[in-house]
Amino acid sequence: MEITEKQRKFFRSNKTRDIAYRREILVRLKNVLKENEQNFYDAVYKDLRKSEYEAYATELSLVFSELNDALSNLASRSRKKRVRTNLVNLPGRSYLLPEPYGVCLVVSTWNYPFQLSLIPLISAVAAGNTVILKTSEYAPQSSAAIARAINSNFPPELMYVIEGDAETGKKLLENRFDKIFFTGSTAIGRLVYQQAAKHLTPVTLELGGKSPAFVFDDISARMAAKRIVWSKFLNSGQTCIAIDYILVKREFQEKLISLIISAVKEVLGSNPAESDNYVSIVNSRHLERLKSLLDKDKVVYGGEWNDEKLYLSPTIMKDVTFTDKVMEDEIFGPVLPVVPYDNLEEAINEVKDRPKPLSLYVFSRDKKIRNRLLNEISFGGATVNDGIMHISNPHLPFGGVGESGIGGYHGQYGFDAFTHYKSVLEKTYLFEPFLKYLPYKNWKKKILKLLIE
Incomplete structure (x- = not known):
C-alpha cells in the first residue's frame, strides 16, 4: 500500500525521533483540534444526537487532557531510563532506550469517535511513530470531520486518516505494520489479532465485555443510584x-430499582425521547438487536422505542437470571438488567465463570467486601462507589484482560503502548572477571556460588 511505504520511508529518515519535532506536531495538533471544535460538535450530533456538553465532557476534554499530558512529559518519557547493574557486570551501567515502533495502524470505533481515534494517535505521535488512522463508517460525519482536520493539516507520511467500511479495514490489515492498536468488539478483535500474527506485529486490543456492578445495601443509596x-x-x-x-441481594432488589427509577427521572427527565441530552442508538441494526433482548415480563421501567428516531428509552429489568438472553453478550445500550442473588459466593462464581470483564464496579462501604471482589475477580479496570470514572484518570492504564482486551493506554501507558524499550548494558575496560573464562574449575564454581547464592 502506497501510504504505508511512504510512512515507512519517512520514519526511516529519523525525523520523528527528534523530540523538538514531536513537540511541534503535538502543539500543531492541539491548535488544529481547537480550530475544528465546532465542526466536531456538529458532526457527532448528526451521528448520535450527542450534545455539545456531552461531546466535550466525554470526548474532547479527555483528548485535550491527553495532549497536555503528552506535551508536559514528552522529554522525560523519551529519555533513556537508568536501571541497576548487577555485580557480575560491574564496572558498567545499564539502561532502557525508548524506541518508537515505526508505522502504526490505529483502528477506532464509533461510540466515542473523537476520543477513541485521537487519544491513541496522540500517544503514537508522542512516542515518535507515524500513524494511519482508520475511523468507523458507523459515525460517518465524525469520521469525515476527523479526516478533514488531520489530512489537510499534516503530511500524510506522518499521519493520515483513511475512511471506509469493513472491507477497507480488511485490506488495510493485509499490510505489514510495526504496531496495531484496535478498539472494537471482541469478535473483530480476534480477526485483527489473527492478521497481526501473520507478521508477528504487536497489538493493543481495546475490546469489551459484560461489566458487572455489585451493589450492597450499606451504601448511600440515592447517591449510588444517581451515579449508576x-x-x-x-x-x-x-x-x-x-x-x-x-448484582444485588434479593431482599435489596426492590428498593434499589425504585431508587434507580427515581434517579432516571431526575437525571434524564420524565421523557428522555424529547431531551437534547439523550443520545440516539447508532443505527437500526443495533436498535433491533437491543429490542430483541427485552423480556416484557421482566421490564419494570422503560422498554419503549421509536424506530424512526433510533430511540430506545432507559430500560430496567428485574429478576434477571444468567440464562436470560440479555445476559448472553455485552448489551451496549440503555438496558439495565438487575440480577438478584441469595449467596454472594455463588454470585462471584457466576462472574468468574464468564469471560473476564473490561470493568468491575463495587458499591459498598465495607472495605472487606470491596477488597474481596477486587482481589477475586479478574477485570481490566474498576471504580468503587461510582461508574466508569477510572477512565478519566490519566495516571491509570485503561485496558482489558483476556477477552476484554490486551494492553492498556492513557498517559505514560499510552506512550509505552507505542514504544519498544531496548535493553542496553555498557561495559568499561577497567576490569574483567576471570571467572568467565576457561578452564572451568570446581574452585571457580564455589566462588560463583558464593557470589550468587
Whole structure:
C-alpha cells in the first residue's frame, strides 16, 4: 500500500525521533483540534444526537487532557531510563532506550469517535511513530470531520486518516505494520489479532465485555443510584465500560430499582425521547438487536422505542437470571438488567465463570467486601462507589484482560503502548572477571556460588 511505504520511508529518515519535532506536531495538533471544535460538535450530533456538553465532557476534554499530558512529559518519557547493574557486570551501567515502533495502524470505533481515534494517535505521535488512522463508517460525519482536520493539516507520511467500511479495514490489515492498536468488539478483535500474527506485529486490543456492578445495601443509596444511572445511560449505554448488569441481594432488589427509577427521572427527565441530552442508538441494526433482548415480563421501567428516531428509552429489568438472553453478550445500550442473588459466593462464581470483564464496579462501604471482589475477580479496570470514572484518570492504564482486551493506554501507558524499550548494558575496560573464562574449575564454581547464592 502506497501510504504505508511512504510512512515507512519517512520514519526511516529519523525525523520523528527528534523530540523538538514531536513537540511541534503535538502543539500543531492541539491548535488544529481547537480550530475544528465546532465542526466536531456538529458532526457527532448528526451521528448520535450527542450534545455539545456531552461531546466535550466525554470526548474532547479527555483528548485535550491527553495532549497536555503528552506535551508536559514528552522529554522525560523519551529519555533513556537508568536501571541497576548487577555485580557480575560491574564496572558498567545499564539502561532502557525508548524506541518508537515505526508505522502504526490505529483502528477506532464509533461510540466515542473523537476520543477513541485521537487519544491513541496522540500517544503514537508522542512516542515518535507515524500513524494511519482508520475511523468507523458507523459515525460517518465524525469520521469525515476527523479526516478533514488531520489530512489537510499534516503530511500524510506522518499521519493520515483513511475512511471506509469493513472491507477497507480488511485490506488495510493485509499490510505489514510495526504496531496495531484496535478498539472494537471482541469478535473483530480476534480477526485483527489473527492478521497481526501473520507478521508477528504487536497489538493493543481495546475490546469489551459484560461489566458487572455489585451493589450492597450499606451504601448511600440515592447517591449510588444517581451515579449508576449517569454512568449506565451516558451515551445511551453505548460505552464499552458501562455497567452491563447489577448484582444485588434479593431482599435489596426492590428498593434499589425504585431508587434507580427515581434517579432516571431526575437525571434524564420524565421523557428522555424529547431531551437534547439523550443520545440516539447508532443505527437500526443495533436498535433491533437491543429490542430483541427485552423480556416484557421482566421490564419494570422503560422498554419503549421509536424506530424512526433510533430511540430506545432507559430500560430496567428485574429478576434477571444468567440464562436470560440479555445476559448472553455485552448489551451496549440503555438496558439495565438487575440480577438478584441469595449467596454472594455463588454470585462471584457466576462472574468468574464468564469471560473476564473490561470493568468491575463495587458499591459498598465495607472495605472487606470491596477488597474481596477486587482481589477475586479478574477485570481490566474498576471504580468503587461510582461508574466508569477510572477512565478519566490519566495516571491509570485503561485496558482489558483476556477477552476484554490486551494492553492498556492513557498517559505514560499510552506512550509505552507505542514504544519498544531496548535493553542496553555498557561495559568499561577497567576490569574483567576471570571467572568467565576457561578452564572451568570446581574452585571457580564455589566462588560463583558464593557470589550468587
